[in-house]
Amino acid sequence: xxxxxxxxxxxxxxxxxxxxxxxxxxxxxxxxxxxxxxxxxxxxxxxxxxxxxxxxxxxxxxxxxxxxxxxxxxxxxxxxxxxxxxxxxxxxxxxxxxxxxxxxxxxxxxxxxxxxxxxxxxxxxxxxxxxxxxxxxxxxxxxxxxxxxxxxxxxxxxxxxxxxxxxxxxxxxxxxxxxxxxxxxxxxxxxxxxxxxxxxxxxxxxxxxxxxxxxxxxxxxxxxxxxxxxxxxxxxxxxxxxxxxxxxxxxxxxxxxxxxxxxxxxxxxxxxxxxxxxxxxxxxxxxxxxxxxxxxxxxxxxxx
Numbered sequence: 001x002x003x004x005x006x007x008x009x010x011x012x013x014x015x016x017x018x019x020x021x022x023x024x025x026x027x028x029x030x031x032x033x034x035x036x037x038x039x040x041x042x043x044x045x046x047x048x049x050x051x052x053x054x055x056x057x058x059x060x061x062x063x064x065x066x067x068x069x070x071x072x073x074x075x076x077x078x079x080x081x082x083x084x085x086x087x088x089x090x091x092x093x094x095x096x097x098x099x100x101x102x103x104x105x106x107x108x109x110x111x112x113x114x115x116x117x118x119x120x121x122x123x124x125x126x127x128x129x130x131x132x133x134x135x136x137x138x139x140x141x142x143x144x145x146x147x148x149x150x151x152x153x154x155x156x157x158x159x160x161x162x163x164x165x166x167x168x169x170x171x172x173x174x175x176x177x178x179x180x181x182x183x184x185x186x187x188x189x190x191x192x193x194x195x196x197x198x199x200x201x202x203x204x205x206x207x208x209x210x211x212x213x214x215x216x217x218x219x220x221x222x223x224x225x226x227x228x229x230x231x232x233x234x235x236x237x238x239x240x241x242x243x244x245x246x247x248x249x250x251x252x253x254x255x256x257x258x259x260x261x262x263x264x265x266x267x268x269x270x271x272x273x274x275x276x277x278x279x280x281x282x283x284x285x286x287x288x289x290x291x292x293x294x295x296x297x298x299x300x301x302x303x304x
Contacts, residue, residue: 005253006047006055015256016263019059023267027067028275029284030205030220032060032227032268035121037260038114039294047256050245053100053195054238054252055260060231062261064224067268071221074276075155078222080166081182081214085204085226088183092190093230097237100195101250115298117192121203122291128210129284156218170218177212185211190230220275224268 001012018040022033034056041047041055071077159174160167167176189204205223208214235252242251 001255003253003256005049005051005249005251006041006045006256007049007249008045008047008256010045010256012259015259019063019260019263020267023063023067023264024271024274025286027224027268027271028220028278029216030223032064032067032224033264034060034227034231035118036290036294039118039298042111042114043297047253049249050101051238051249051251051253053097054235054250055257057231057234057238058252058254058257059260059264060227061235062258063264063268064228064231066265067272068221068225068228070269070272071224074272076217076221077225078156078158078168078218080158080161080168081177081208081219082222082225084166084179084182085186085222086229088186089190089204089226089230090233092187092192093234094237096191096195097234097241099191101238101241101245101248109302111298112302113195115295115302117203117295118291118298119295121206122288122295124210125206125284125288125291128206129281129288131210168218170215173215175214175218177214182208182212186226217275220272 002009019033019037022036022040026033026036037059038052038056041052047055068077156168156170158166158168162179164179165176166179166182167174169175185207186204189207192203204226205216205219208219208223209216239251
């Protein structure tokens with residue numbers, strides 16, 4: 001099947017299958033999997049036009065709602081954190097999209113940029129794994145005392161929200177974080193995520209766990225929802241920019257993005273449902289290894 005915007009030919013069953021496998025695992029950590037779909041599209045499919053970023057964000061738009069729905073159903077959707085992340089990343093996405101089309105249209109330079117982003121994420125995840133060995137944030141989602149095996153999973157309880165602080169509890173532990181700190185981080189992540197075409201979830205989720213010491217099971221839903229909202233804006237912005245750059249492929253490839261999204265929808269729903277049964281440390285270790293390997297591969301290609 002030929003995709004004219006991407007300029008590639010691929011069997012129609014390949015994108016959904018790849019997206020399903022990737023998003024099943026990554027959605028457990030609050031990551032859509034777009035950061036792994038990008039190198040797959042660039043390296044294996046040969047899709048290196050600037051529009052690959054927009055297509056990646058289209059995948060987020062189609063696939064993420066199923067995972068968010070599952071987290072909401074299980075009471076693990078931290079809405080105050082979600083809207084702080086959205087307010088920070090949304091303006092950054094517009095800046096990042098402009099950076100991608102104006103300063104990083106060359107595939108070689110974009111690969112070096114992608115390598116730097118991926119390597120930073122991978123190193124942070126690896127350090128987090130080493131620092132939290134045996135900690136609750138790296139293990140299974142356990143049920144609260146007194147809950148039967150067939151009872152509901154622990155839910156997030158918000159105790160307070162102001163312009164300065166967000167306070168909530170989960171599994172009997174209280175958490176208090178700075179709203180301004182999360183907003184500033186989200187703004188920077190939005191710029192990088194907008195240029196890279198990932199919506200920012202794969203960057204902000206590890207940061208929230210590592211620097212703000214938030215439980216991964218309460219961050220996942222918020223990170224996915226933030227990625228969804230910013231990806232909607234990103235797709236619209238790339239589509240609007242397309243007429244201004246007639247010599248470049250800027251708008252998303254809708255057919256390819258929808259095929260990726262179909263597989264991602266099933267993968268994210270099942271991943272969110274299985275999250276409480278799977279050790280988060282194992283998922284993080286797998287992701288860290290893949291990210292670092294991909295980053296080093298891109299860096300080697302840049303200097304070759």
